[in-house]
Amino acid sequence: MFKDIEHLVRLAAVIAIALIAFVTLRALVVPHSFGQYGHYRGDAIAEIAARPVAFAGHDTCEVCHTDVVEQKKQGKHVVVPCEACHGAQAKHADDPASLKPPKLDTAVVCTRCHEANSAKPKGFPQVATAEHSGGLACDTCHQPHRPKIETAAETKPATEGKK
Amino acid sequence: MYPNEVELQWSVLIVLYPFITGLVAGAFILASLERVFRVEAVKPTYRLALLTALAFLLVAPLPLQLHLGHPERSLEMYLTPHRSSAMAMFGFVYLWYLMAVLLLEIWLDYRRDIVVKSQTTTGVTRLIYRVLTLGSSNISERSLHIDERLGYFITVIGIPSAFLLHGYVGFIFGSVKANPWWSSPLMPIVFIFSAMVSGIAAVMLLYMVTTRLRRKEIDIRCLDTIAQYLFYVFVIDFSLEMLDLLQRIYEADESFRSLDFMVHTRLWVSQVIIQILLGTVTPILLLGLTQVVSLTGTLRKRIYTLAGCLTVIGIFAMRWNVVIGGQLFSKSFLGYTTYKMAFATREGLLTAIALMLLPFPILWVLVKLLPPWPDAGSVPASGATPAHGTS
Amino acid sequence: MDITRRRLLILLPAAAVAWKYVQAGTPEAAPNYKMTEHWWSMLIDIPKCIGCGSCVRACAEENDVPEGYYRTWIERYHVADWKIERPDVTSPDGGKQGFPPNEIGGKNFFVPKLCNHCADSPCTQVCPVGATFVSPDGVVLVDKSYCLGCRYCVQACPYGCRFINPKTSTAEKCTLCYHRITKGLTTACCEVCPTGARQLADLKNPKDPIHEFLRTHTVQVLKPHMATGAKVFYNGMDGSVR
Numbered sequence: 001m002f003k004d005i006e007h008l009v010r011l012a013a014v015i016a017i018a019l020i021a022f023v024t025l026r027a028l029v030v031p032h033s034f035g036q037y038g039h040y041r042g043d044a045i046a047e048i049a050a051r052p053v054a055f056a057g058h059d060t061c062e063v064c065h066t067d068v069v070e071q072k073k074q075g076k077h078v079v080v081p082c083e084a085c086h087g088a089q090a091k092h093a094d095d096p097a098s099l100k101p102p103k104l105d106t107a108v109v110c111t112r113c114h115e116a117n118s119a120k121p122k123g124f125p126q127v128a129t130a131e132h133s134g135g136l137a138c139d140t141c142h143q144p145h146r147p148k149i150e151t152a153a154e155t156k157p158a159t160e161g162k163k
Numbered sequence: 164m165y166p167n168e169v170e171l172q173w174s175v176l177i178v179l180y181p182f183i184t185g186l187v188a189g190a191f192i193l194a195s196l197e198r199v200f201r202v203e204a205v206k207p208t209y210r211l212a213l214l215t216a217l218a219f220l221l222v223a224p225l226p227l228q229l230h231l232g233h234p235e236r237s238l239e240m241y242l243t244p245h246r247s248s249a250m251a252m253f254g255f256v257y258l259w260y261l262m263a264v265l266l267l268e269i270w271l272d273y274r275r276d277i278v279v280k281s282q283t284t285t286g287v288t289r290l291i292y293r294v295l296t297l298g299s300s301n302i303s304e305r306s307l308h309i310d311e312r313l314g315y316f317i318t319v320i321g322i323p324s325a326f327l328l329h330g331y332v333g334f335i336f337g338s339v340k341a342n343p344w345w346s347s348p349l350m351p352i353v354f355i356f357s358a359m360v361s362g363i364a365a366v367m368l369l370y371m372v373t374t375r376l377r378r379k380e381i382d383i384r385c386l387d388t389i390a391q392y393l394f395y396v397f398v399i400d401f402s403l404e405m406l407d408l409l410q411r412i413y414e415a416d417e418s419f420r421s422l423d424f425m426v427h428t429r430l431w432v433s434q435v436i437i438q439i440l441l442g443t444v445t446p447i448l449l450l451g452l453t454q455v456v457s458l459t460g461t462l463r464k465r466i467y468t469l470a471g472c473l474t475v476i477g478i479f480a481m482r483w484n485v486v487i488g489g490q491l492f493s494k495s496f497l498g499y500t501t502y503k504m505a506f507a508t509r510e511g512l513l514t515a516i517a518l519m520l521l522p523f524p525i526l527w528v529l530v531k532l533l534p535p536w537p538d539a540g541s542v543p544a545s546g547a548t549p550a551h552g553t554s
Numbered sequence: 555m556d557i558t559r560r561r562l563l564i565l566l567p568a569a570a571v572a573w574k575y576v577q578a579g580t581p582e583a584a585p586n587y588k589m590t591e592h593w594w595s596m597l598i599d600i601p602k603c604i605g606c607g608s609c610v611r612a613c614a615e616e617n618d619v620p621e622g623y624y625r626t627w628i629e630r631y632h633v634a635d636w637k638i639e640r641p642d643v644t645s646p647d648g649g650k651q652g653f654p655p656n657e658i659g660g661k662n663f664f665v666p667k668l669c670n671h672c673a674d675s676p677c678t679q680v681c682p683v684g685a686t687f688v689s690p691d692g693v694v695l696v697d698k699s700y701c702l703g704c705r706y707c708v709q710a711c712p713y714g715c716r717f718i719n720p721k722t723s724t725a726e727k728c729t730l731c732y733h734r735i736t737k738g739l740t741t742a743c744c745e746v747c748p749t750g751a752r753q754l755a756d757l758k759n760p761k762d763p764i765h766e767f768l769r770t771h772t773v774q775v776l777k778p779h780m781a782t783g784a785k786v787f788y789n790g791m792d793g794s795v796r
Contacts, residue, residue, distance in 0.1 A: 003301055003303075003306075004303060004305040005309060006299045006301055006306075007296070008313070010297040010298055011270075011297060014297065026242050029242055030243055034684070037589075037689070038687055038688070039243070039684040039687065040684040040687035040697055041684070041699075044687075044695065044697035045589070045689055045695070045732075048695055048732050048733060049736045049737075053733065053739065054615055054616040055616055055739075055742050055745050055746070057740070057745055058745070079749070080748040081746050083745060084608045084612075084747070087615065088612070088615045088616065111652070112606045112607055112608070112652040113604055113606040113652075113748060115652070115655050116657075117653055117655050117662075118662045119605055119663050120604045120605060121601055121603075121663075124604055124749075128655065164645075165667075165714030165715075166645050166647075166648040166714075167623060167627075167714050167715065167717040168714050169622075172705040172718070230704075231702050231703050232702060232703015232704070232705075232718060232722075232724055233701065233702050233723060233724070234702075236700070237702060239685075239700065239702065240682050243683055245682055245683060247679045247680075248679065248680050248681055248682040248683075248706070250704065250706050251682035254682070338680075339676075339710050340676060341676060341710055341780065342709060417639075490709075493714075495643065495714070495796040496796060
């Protein structure tokens with residue numbers, strides 16, 4: 001009787017060996033932290049969180065640049081974070097002396113927010129720069145950290161910001 | 164368009180995949196017609212259908228591997244499958260079908276021949292056969308009878324397994340709620356029936372071609388029976404697809420305007436002309452003609468050949484329209500993109516053609532190793548049915 | 555303590571094991587950051603958005619987003635009169651350089667978009683290997699060393715916020731600046747927004763202003779019929795937004 005099913009027994013043995021090999025492989029290869037918090041590699045969370053930061057955050061800028069903070073407090077740009085215009089400055093915050101942020105081109109930086117666009121909220125200050133300044137750079141008249149022009153004497157190029 | 168939507172995610176290789184697995188499922192269903200449902204007329208194609216299914220199933224993972232960003236990590240799908248993911252579960256459905264159904268059934272059906280050949284051939288071939296015997300050379304009546312019973316049982320399981328194999332592919336698409344072209348409970352059913360259509364047509368064509376190549380007489384009764392089943396399944400498949408279409412047009416939900424425009428422009432040729440008119444309506448009419456009008460054998464064979472070729476092309480077009488079509492429109496329903504198929508890249512046309520041709524040399528090797536035809540000609544003696552396993 | 559040979563034999567392997575853990579990388583999380591104490595979300599105030607693109611640029615810089623792909627972007631909507639179902643939407647380079655000036659009538663506004671960090675995330679559901687997941691603090695993340703690049707998640711996301719990074723060939727998307735929020739900072743996009751249209755919110759923090767805001771304003775999520783549990787809330791969003 002056994003002789004007649006011998007081939008099936010051998011087949012069953014092959015399958016059993018394959019299953020054991022699979023289970024062993026799984027134990028060896030699956031990452032250790034897999035399943036720690038859910039169906040994923042638990043270590044991934046720490047790896048993602050360990051990425052270095054590029055934007056310092058305005059709180060960090062304000063630690064050193066207190067004069068700019070005072071200036072901004074007097075105008076509407078008090079709510080505008082430093083890096084919105086100056087770009088990511090975490091590297092500068094770590095090493096202020098050697099990594100200086102470049103001077104900004106107001107023709108590009110200012111117009112992104114203030115160029116007139118029918119989709120911008122109606123109350124938001126926006127101009128058609130061609131008519132407004134006839135092609136002059138914005139900082140010819142406006143001081144970016146305190147943009148409102150109070151008197152004619154105030155129109156001067158922006159230089160503030162360097163400690 | 165959402166800005167990230169410019170390029171297509173799934174290329175022609177992902178069109179190939181359901182097409183190939185569809186051929187597998189369909190070929191197997193044809194084989195099971197004989198084994199389980201005792202449709203004697205299609206017996207000449209039984210073993211050929213099994214080998215065809217195997218040849219295509221072996222090629223099926225290749226387009227997926229070539230498409231992955233990291234094919235070297237693909238084992239992760241078996242080691243840490245995410246149980247909520249249809250794609251992950253499909254890996255096991257594929258494995259089950261390949262190992263437990265197809266390979267086992269072929270092995271059991273051919274075992275006698277394998278044992279005989281392991282004793283009569285020489286060299287490398289002998290070694291291959293010896294390995295295939297798993298070391299057992301018992302081909303007594305009793306053992307062959309056990310094989311036959313077990314094989315029957317496996318075919319019975321194999322039928323729902325074949326449905327699961329291709330229905331699952333349909334579910335992979337049909338369960339994506341984000342895509343209205345795919346998201347439908349009908350998708351697995353449509354995939355199954357179109358798979359059966361393509362598989363039956365493919366085996367029918369292969370049978371005609373291989374019999375011609377072997378300079379033997381085609382069993383016209385076998386062919387007629389296959390064509391008849393092809394016709395019935397095709398009618399069901401067509402009805403399902405038309406039902407989906409009509410419902411969509413009638414309900415005209417949020418996505419409809421966008422999809423309608425897409426079909427009329429981007430998919431006009433591939434869907435309306437190739438898939439529906441040439442690939443479905445024409446073969447149905449041709450096959451229907453052979454069912455109602457009495458035609459000569461030669462004419463019938465010509466019609467079957469034409470209908471078979473159109474069918475296979477049509478079902479490929481259907482896969483194209485589902486996969487590529489589902490990515491041509493934006494999920495915002497406010498834009499479209501185009502598919503720029505590359506030629507000689509990893510996911511290009513050349514690769515797709517190579518993959519489509521690859522099953523044939525594999526089938527050739529399988530046919531050489533495990534000849535599917537009875538030696539005494541392909542026409543079975545009338546009345547007497549050769550016992551299973553006899554050469 | 556005397557370093558005897560015996561003690562060294564015990565110390566060295568222990569040190570090696572400890573070193574292994576140190577090298578594996580302990581998170582530089584803010585001290586006492588516990589994932590279970592947070593459930594992150596974001597609030598976007600549509601009437602405040604001026605479409606300046608600062609958020610898109612900041613995100614690209616903070617996260618090395620490849621050119622031509624967007625972890626966050628801005629769409630400009632133009633709705634002609636009552637045609638709510640057929641808005642005219644543009645997003646030039648995702649709004650990265652702002653939007654070109656124009657003067658047209660009708661209703662016009664900007665909509666910033668990003669990953670909605672869905673609580674019932676469909677992208678997580680379909681990932682075959684567990685490479686994308688919802689963290690215990692509610693952020694949907696991608697484990698790029700585990701991702702196969704099969705692109706199923708990109709297909710499953712109803713919002714179009716995922717893409718495949720051409721360099722790593724893995725799925726990528728907004729991480730809610732996880733590396734920042736776990737250190738007590740806000741996301742890059744919220745940091746630079748000049749009008750406060752984008753605000754990070756912690757739903758588990760009873761003192762977070764979002765609770766009051768949600769109670770007193772009309773808010774929506776994108777594609778609510780998809781029931782994704784989206785956690786990015788839009789104030790003042792028009793019905794034409796897709």
